[in-house]
Amino acid sequence: MGAPLIEMEHVSFRYEQTKALEDITLTVRKGDFLAILGPNGSGKSTLLKILLGLIKPTTGTVRLFGKDIRHFRERERIGYVSQKANSFNSGFPATVEEVVKGGLAKKTGLFRRFPESAEEDVTRALKAVGMETSRKRLVGELSGGQQQRVFIARALVSRPEVLILDEPTVGVDKQNVQSFYDMLDRLNKEQEITLILVTHDAEMVSDRISHVACLNRTMHFHGFKNEMERMSAEQLEAWYGHSVRKVHHAGAVR
Helix, strand or coil: CCCEEEEEEEEEEEECCEEEEEEEEEEEECCCEEEEECCCCCCHHHHHHHHCCCCCCCEEEEEECCEEHHHCCCHHHEEEECHHHHHCCCCCCCEHHHHHHHHHHHHHCCCCCCCCCHHHHHHHHHHHCCCHHHCCCEHHHCCHHHHHHHHHHHHHCCCCCEEEEECCCCCCCHHHHHHHHHHHHHHHHCCCCEEEEEECCHHHCCCCCCEEEEEECEEEEEEEHHHHHCCCHHHHHHHHCCCCCCCCCCCCCC
16 A cells, blocks of 8 residues: 555535535545546535645645645645646647646746756656657647647656646547546556546546545545445435446556
8 A cells, every 4th residue: 555645634615605625535645546526516626726735725634745735845746737738729839849848847947947857858758648759749730639648748747746637538539538548547557656537427437547536525435446336326326416327448457
């Protein structure tokens, strides 16, 4: 069992009088591939904002790499790819290489020179997502799935230990979703990057994922994927408020 990298204990959050999260307890350990599932409005975005330090919980504690989040300064240890990456301005005149290199600013600061290893770092990140041959292409020339890989490379370039992906398959063609999951599986297994995959769709649960958290304002379930697979459809429907279907993509069983 890996060391705990993210720990949330009895976390709640309110937007004025509206409860967005209530009594959330969650642990993510080194090597986990966690899927956070929940319908729209379930609090997934709020949970991410708390983990990224953008908002403070109303109650409860959050620890990152063993440190209270209020005192955590090593933000480069957590990579993040937002939903907004899927709506990238295709007319923006930047090459793949330039976009990925920009991710180093998280470690160096906005107005400092890139390190001497920048080119090597960019190459390593692009190879990790299978986009090394496209480094000189304009990002706007790429497909939605290719652009998503570039933004993952941008998050990887600073060598994070945890990578959070928010709805990553939006904009990815259905025929390419399989290879996209293959790529995530390699990042998790071969590069030992802890992954957190956030989605509203239970059908995105794949055999590559090791853990599942079912969120709908409260944490209804958090555990190993195979434990969730034994849950009844009626129980899942009670959590989500509508019928859900678990679909497994072919791949290695975790």
